[in-house]
Amino acid sequence: MTVSSLAIASAALATDACDSCPIRHRAVCASCEGEELDRLAEMKTYRSWKAGDVIAMEGDELPFVASLVTGCASLTRTLEDGRTQMVGLLMPSDFLGRPGRRMAAYEVTAATDVTLCMFKRGAFEVMLADTPNVSRRLLEMSLDELDAAREWMVLLGRKTAREKVATLLAIILRRASNDAAPLRAQLPLTRDAMASYLGLTIETVSRQMTALRKAGVIELDGTRGIACHDLAALLTEAGDDEDGTFLS
Amino acid sequence: MTVSSLAIASAALATDACDSCPIRHRAVCASCEGEELDRLAEMKTYRSWKAGDVIAMEGDELPFVASLVTGCASLTRTLEDGRTQMVGLLMPSDFLGRPGRRMAAYEVTAATDVTLCMFKRGAFEVMLADTPNVSRRLLEMSLDELDAAREWMVLLGRKTAREKVATLLAIILRRASNDAAPLRAQLPLTRDAMASYLGLTIETVSRQMTALRKAGVIELDGTRGIACHDLAALLTEAGDDEDGTFLS
DNA sequence: AAGGCGCCTTGATGCAGGTCAAGCGACGTG
DNA sequence: CACGTCGCTTGACCTGCATCAAGGCGCCTT
Numbered sequence: 001m002t003v004s005s006l007a008i009a010s011a012a013l014a015t016d017a018c019d020s021c022p023i024r025h026r027a028v029c030a031s032c033e034g035e036e037l038d039r040l041a042e043m044k045t046y047r048s049w050k051a052g053d054v055i056a057m058e059g060d061e062l063p064f065v066a067s068l069v070t071g072c073a074s075l076t077r078t079l080e081d082g083r084t085q086m087v088g089l090l091m092p093s094d095f096l097g098r099p100g101r102r103m104a105a106y107e108v109t110a111a112t113d114v115t116l117c118m119f120k121r122g123a124f125e126v127m128l129a130d131t132p133n134v135s136r137r138l139l140e141m142s143l144d145e146l147d148a149a150r151e152w153m154v155l156l157g158r159k160t161a162r163e164k165v166a167t168l169l170a171i172i173l174r175r176a177s178n179d180a181a182p183l184r185a186q187l188p189l190t191r192d193a194m195a196s197y198l199g200l201t202i203e204t205v206s207r208q209m210t211a212l213r214k215a216g217v218i219e220l221d222g223t224r225g226i227a228c229h230d231l232a233a234l235l236t237e238a239g240d241d242e243d244g245t246f247l248s
Numbered sequence: 249m250t251v252s253s254l255a256i257a258s259a260a261l262a263t264d265a266c267d268s269c270p271i272r273h274r275a276v277c278a279s280c281e282g283e284e285l286d287r288l289a290e291m292k293t294y295r296s297w298k299a300g301d302v303i304a305m306e307g308d309e310l311p312f313v314a315s316l317v318t319g320c321a322s323l324t325r326t327l328e329d330g331r332t333q334m335v336g337l338l339m340p341s342d343f344l345g346r347p348g349r350r351m352a353a354y355e356v357t358a359a360t361d362v363t364l365c366m367f368k369r370g371a372f373e374v375m376l377a378d379t380p381n382v383s384r385r386l387l388e389m390s391l392d393e394l395d396a397a398r399e400w401m402v403l404l405g406r407k408t409a410r411e412k413v414a415t416l417l418a419i420i421l422r423r424a425s426n427d428a429a430p431l432r433a434q435l436p437l438t439r440d441a442m443a444s445y446l447g448l449t450i451e452t453v454s455r456q457m458t459a460l461r462k463a464g465v466i467e468l469d470g471t472r473g474i475a476c477h478d479l480a481a482l483l484t485e486a487g488d489d490e491d492g493t494f495l496s
Numbered sequence: 497a498a499g500g501c502g503c504c505t506t507g508a509t510g511c512a513g514g515t516c517a518a519g520c521g522a523c524g525t526g
Numbered sequence: 527c528a529c530g531t532c533g534c535t536t537g538a539c540c541t542g543c544a545t546c547a548a549g550g551c552g553c554c555t556t
Contacts, residue, residue, distance in 0.1 A: 157447025199405025
């Protein structure tokens with residue numbers, strides 16, 4: 001409403017990680033007009049967690065919805081006997097919390113240090129109801145997540161351990177480095193978290209990582225750093241080396 | 249707009265499977281007002297497929313969105329080497345097609361005989377844009393599907409073959425019979441489709457079905473009929489019978 | 497009636513990935 | 527410094543499911 005809040009809004013529009021938008025993405029900001037941005041700016045608060053912190057347990061009251069600003073968080077489901085499967089991996093600009101449902105359906109854990117931009121449910125849902133641009137964007141984001149979940153199901157149901165690990169590494173490498181070989185990244189996940197993502201055990205993940213390294217398709221730098229000159233090789237040739245060239 | 253179309257709308261409201269609503273569900277119809285129902289009635293057309301028919305291949309142009317009226321259809325993804333994983337199972341009132349994307353992202357196959365209620369994309373999207381009730385309902389449905397996909401991921405990633413089969417049977421039994429033991433159903437899926445759903449082979453599905461029958465937790469009637477007096481037993485005790493009582 | 501086909505079941509065997517166990521390097525703490 | 531812990535790796539072994547193969551049953555066609 002005031003000149004200063006509009007100035008903040010314009011500044012936000014100049015970056016990809018828009019600061020004033022619940023969905024934290026330029027595509028939305030571009031369609032948010034002044035008044036909406038003002039309302040959002042008044043609703044939001046920030047909060048941070050350390051790597052490993054549990055942000056919410058399954059069944060907890062989650063009195064906010066939020067947009068992930070920095071870091072990486074996971075959604076996991078645990079069966080009665082303790083088996084656990086990751087079912088969501090949130091990266092910056094991803095949305096957390098379901099409008100209209102206060103209970104957390106999954107355990108939410110900070111994989112790395114995390115900052116959330118949080119909105120009180122009441123205010124957010126009022127805004128959703130009378131801001132078609134934002135609700136349409138939220139629908140798009142849900143459908144993108146559904147597509148991602150379906151790709152993930154193919155991975156869980158049909159891929160071999162080596163393909164699983166290669167696929168996950170490729171996803172992370174692509175997100176981290178915007179092209180320009182060699183692709184490099186710091187893994188935001190522990191081996192445990194990777195195993196949970198992939199439906200494998202930690203030992204199998206570890207073995208496949210060293211197998212990929214020995215096959216020459218990736219390089220490891222310490223326990224978190226990875227590099228890859230050829231994503232295609234990672235994804236297709238992974239599992240060759242039949243003559244054992246790299247093992248001798 | 250006319251008296252007769254309003255009459256049709258009211259009649260539709262009296263049943264759960266609403267005939268005039270793109271989302272085919274009373275919850276939506278209850279929030280759809282007269283004018284919207286009229287517009288929907290003018291947009292829709294019906295079309296049927298036989299069991300086994302391919303409704304759309306991955307990458308096909310899908311010039312409509314639709315609501316599944318009767319029967320059961322599957323979404324599947326196939327890897328380059330032919331491995332295939334089901335990633336969606338549509339039942340009556342489920343929605344098919346993504347607004348804003350004309351390409352089919354998955355192969356759509358009729359599991360049983362199927363009828364779709366179809367809407368031209370252009371008209372549907374115009375209506376979406378200025379009908380908040382319907383677009384909100386579509387968001388809810390997407391989020392429900394996302395939850396279902398995540399349950400499915402737990403199944404694919406962490407459950408044993410026996411648990412997988414038991415879980416699928418329980419889902420079908422619950423949908424088919426509204427309580428009142430013994431639960432009975434005709435499976436809408438072939439063993440092949442079940443294997444595709446579960447990330448297993450057809451042989452393993454078959455073996456687990458007979459194991460569950462021998463353990464006494466289900467009965468089989470021909471190849472498609474199943475019954476179960478005790479869902480809890482199916483889901484928890486599945487895999488016991490350690491002393492072989494039922495095998496002697 | 498014979499033959500063929502689609503769908504399902506059952507058996508024998510092999511292997512990918514799980515399980516159990518040991519050890520290693522980095523880091524923090526008394 | 528010794529010690530414990532945490533995250534990771536590696537090895538040895540085992541098992542659940544895939545694979546390969548055969549056969550049964552219902553149904554259609556000729």
